[in-house]
Amino acid sequence: MDPSSIDLAIRFNEAKDRTSVSWVSDKMTQAKSYKEISAQQSVYDEIISKLLDDKSELEMLARQYKDLYEKVSISDDDIEYLQKTVAGAVRVLSSLGSTSSKNDGIDTDAIVQLINKDTLKTMQLLGFNYKEAIGEPLTEACANVIRKKLGGSKLAQQNPSKKSR
Numbered sequence: 444m445d446p447s448s449i450d451l452a453i454r455f456n457e458a459k460d461r462t463s464v465s466w467v468s469d470k471m472t473q474a475k476s477y478k479e480i481s482a483q484q485s486v487y488d489e490i491i492s493k494l495l496d497d498k499s500e501l502e503m504l505a506r507q508y509k510d511l512y513e514k515v516s517i518s519d520d521d522i523e524y525l526q527k528t529v530a531g532a533v534r535v536l537s538s539l540g541s542t543s544s545k546n547d548g549i550d551t552d553a554i555v556q557l558i559n560k561d562t563l564k565t566m567q568l569l570g571f572n573y574k575e576a577i578g579e580p581l582t583e584a585c586a587n588v589i590r591k592k593l594g595g596s597k598l599a600q601q602n603p604s605k606k607s608r
Contacts, residue, residue: 458500462493515572525558
């Protein structure tokens with residue numbers, strides 16, 4: 444697990460344990476022990492406020508978990524779209540980058556097979572991040588081809604990738 448996932452898990456556990464049933468029960472017993480309505484109201488307000496704060500925090504953490512999941516997950520619709528379009532994209536990239544009729548070692552069929560629905564789903568279950576493994580290299584390859592075509596081949600060789608993460 445990456446550090447942000449670990450931090451998220453810690454914050455989730457802290458939030459879910461903060462207002463337990465026993466805490467609420469103790470507070471309600473405390474409120475009932477007061478004779479004045481205003482004192483009871485104050486304790487009930489504290490309970491409600493605390494529960495609403497925790498609910499809000501848990502919802503925020505759930506959204507963050509969802510965002511992390513969506514970074515590594517590819518939907519069935521996305522897989523189908525990729526299968527239909529990636530072969531053409533790889534062919535275009537390979538033709539842009541090659542000066543001969545060869546594909547310079549790019550095996551389009553092998554790349555397309557990586558984007559098979561069963562393969563993708565299995566690899567995702569194992570924790571493989573396809574967006575990072577395929578998307579980033581394709582982005583770098585495309586950027587290098589563009590640099591090369593624009594006359595910046597020395598720049599492309601000197602600085603093949605910029606990692607901003």
